[in-house]
Amino acid sequence: MGSFLLEDSMSFSERVYHVVQQIPKGCVVTYGQVAALIGAPRSARFVGYALHSNPYPGIVPCHRVVFKDGALAPGFAFGGPEEQFRRLSEEGVEFTTHDDGIRRVILERYQWRMG
Numbered sequence: 001m002g003s004f005l006l007e008d009s010m011s012f013s014e015r016v017y018h019v020v021q022q023i024p025k026g027c028v029v030t031y032g033q034v035a036a037l038i039g040a041p042r043s044a045r046f047v048g049y050a051l052h053s054n055p056y057p058g059i060v061p062c063h064r065v066v067f068k069d070g071a072l073a074p075g076f077a078f079g080g081p082e083e084q085f086r087r088l089s090e091e092g093v094e095f096t097t098h099d100d101g102i103r104r105v106i107l108e109r110y111q112w113r114m115g
Contacts, residue, residue, distance in 0.1 A: 069104055
């Protein structure tokens, strides 16, 4: 996956925000990817907590972070999953809808693979 210059003095949340700021428009990453990139694998849930309280909306594009199966976050802090869907769609991200009725990003096409 690549690496980022993360300073030891950065808090967990600051490391999350730093990585998420790097996600290009039209791409997504998973909570687990972010956790791995900040050196805290197995902390995907805590990545979600950090993004839920994102103090920099518009700067830290938390709408570009999805579940490992491409599903949107039901608790998306800035307008719910419909807003997350709208923002990603505006960036050209495409979705599939499965039998369960849940929209999922087509990860094979839109998941950001660094490096």
